[in-house]
Amino acid sequence: MDNDTIFAVASGAGRAAIAVLRLSGPAARNIVESVAGKLPNPRAAALTTFRDPATGGAIDKGLVMFFPAPKSFTGEDYAEFQIHGGRAVVAALIKATGAIAGTRPAEPGEFTRRALTNGKMDLAQVEGLADLIDAETEWQRRQALRQTEGVLGRQAANWRSALVEAAALLEAEIDFPEEEDVPGRAGHRAAKILAPVLAGLKAELAAGHANERLRDGVTIVIAGPPNAGKSTLLNALARRDVAIVSPFAGTTRDIIEIHLDISGCPVSLIDTAGLRESTDAVEQIGVFRAREKAKSADLILWLSEASAPVPPGVTGSEVWQVFTKSDLLLAKDSTSFDGDLSISAETGKNIDVLIKRLEDFARSRVSDGHAGLIARERHRKAFESAASALERVLANPEAPAELLAEDVRAAMFSLQRLTGVVDVEDILGEIFSRFCIGK
Ligand SMILES: Nc1nc2c(ncn2[C@@H]2O[C@H](COP(=O)(O)OP(=O)(O)OP(=O)(O)O)[C@@H](O)[C@H]2O)c(=O)[nH]1
Ligand SMILES: [Mg+2]
The missing domain is CATH 1.20.120.430 (tRNA modification GTPase MnmE domain 2)
Structure with a gap:
């Protein structure tokens, strides 16, 4: 454990209305006094003019908070500066802070690491x-x-x-x-x-x-013969044009993966190339990838046209048959299959039913985080x-x-x-390497 006072911008990168600079360590008190004028009451926000101690020039007006040790996030003397989130403002404040003896920029996760070291939180x-x-x-x-x-x-x-x-x-x-x-x-x-x-x-x-x-969510793969309406369904569930849709068989050749939030559950939805024997080398690769993705999916939606149903051509832990373009079926006045999972992206028919079923499926596989x-x-x-x-x-x-x-x-x-009471060093590196700077 070093004795440096660390600082970092805790708000996101890029310009914003407000940016937050946080600092922690023995020099925090001194930095607040020299950059923000005087020490505010503990744990209370005060409006102040931030100045560069070297020149006395004003940097910006904003809020300063000071949390004396040990009642702070890190357990050390700790401060936060809220300033306007312009790049030049943030850069000037960082420069002024970094010039003070005993300070250095924080490493990823270092604030939280100090909180752990000081017993403010446990590893879990x-x-x-x-x-x-x-x-x-x-x-x-x-x-x-x-x-x-x-x-x-x-x-x-x-x-x-x-x-x-x-x-x-x-x-x-x-x-x-x-x-x-x-x-x-x-x-x-x-x-x-x-x-x-x-x-x-x-x-x-x-x-x-x-x-x-x-943490990872469930993986759902959309597979089926070419032109079945797979990419159309992906777009309908995503509510945006993610994949190219066209009347030509063999439109999708690569894997297209999107992340959906279905009623709180994280879902990876994957569109694949239509499965068929092809002489086109690129399409063959697409078909191979489609089969590979299907193997590891939690659920496969096997799509084929309601007017020309095709039995599932892939195997997986769970496969649902979905019949597409049911609007065409009705138009032709056919009496063949028109069950619950007969959908139409054109009219929107049963898309809501499908979403509800997907939600139930997700719920059966993934905890809703309550327990x-x-x-x-x-x-x-x-x-x-x-x-x-x-x-x-x-x-x-x-x-x-x-x-x-x-x-x-x-x-x-x-x-x-x-x-993390014992034997933590190896785990710590792994965990903190994933933190962002400023956390
Ligand atoms: N009438 C009607 N047409 C649809 C429906 N869904 C898709 N289509 C049409 O069917 C054609 C093929 O749709 P895609 O979504 O590209 O089919 P795909 O399964 O992704 O095809 P590939 O990527 O080639 O394997 C397009 O012209 C779509 O507009 C539907 O519900 N009703
Ligand atoms: Mg497609």
Whole structure:
């Protein structure tokens, strides 16, 4: 931990109405005094004229806030300057701030890293914060916010106290074995304490995939024969002209992926080249890519014209047949298939029904962010290793107390890794490299 005072623009890049410069570290107080005039009341905004201390010239008028340690985001002396977001204004303020001794520009995620180091948040909360900044849909936002509030850390601490109690029983057995005592008594008592913890871990593991999935969302591939209306459906769902639509078969040759927010659930919707035998080398590549994408999709919408239905030509975990251009079918007064998933992009018929079904599908695969503790693979792995250690204890409570205690310790270690109490250096680099500067 260095003693530098770090600063960075925390608002987005480019010109804007307002920009926020934040600073943290021992020189923050001094910087506020020399750039913003005088120190405002703690945690209250004050209007001031920002000046370059070297020349005394005014830079801009704006708001200054000062948060004395330890009651601040980072736990250090911390300040925020709100100025007009013009490039020259921001550049001048950065120049004036950076010229003061003991300051330097912050590295990505460095403010949050200091908050972690100073115990302002645990590792799971830091991850939640990163997810909150990345959240694009309502469900993602909800889950990330719960994480930042520390739900995982609190539950881990509860479980941990049960583990400590069990470990104490086992340690006592190791240190003071009583000759006349029933063998395995401590083991059985420990197992009784540990059983609810194991049940809790397992319940979270069972629900965890839906939470993990929320970060990536579900992948839906639109596939089918050429000219079926695939790109037209993509455009209809996106509500904008993303893909080229034309009456010529073989229009789409590449993969076109868009990100949709279906009622809060993040969805990747992928349009593909129409599947057919082709002699055109480029189209062949497109068809190959279409098949590859379909393989890994959560859902394939297999489109073919209602007047000329084609059975699915791809296999995947879930395939729905969608019959397109139903308006033409009615025009021809045909009596063939006209079920729910017979759609018309032309008239809009059943597009709403399709969207509703997609929403239900997404809901069945992805958590809506209201519950659950496991949000990413790292959490799941820690839960899994804690659960398997506890399973060993419960499976054989009459084993020597030394062995049982070892397993309880392993479970404890896994739970501690979750919140970053132990063994965090390798995880930290990974997490903070993804943060933006100023966070
Ligand atoms: N009448 C009618 N025409 C449609 C409908 N949907 C698509 N079309 C027309 O069908 C033609 C092919 O549509 P596309 O969306 O390009 O079909 P595609 O499946 O993407 O075709 P490829 O990219 O070549 O595989 C276009 O002329 C569309 O205007 C519909 O619901 N009704
Ligand atoms: Mg197309």
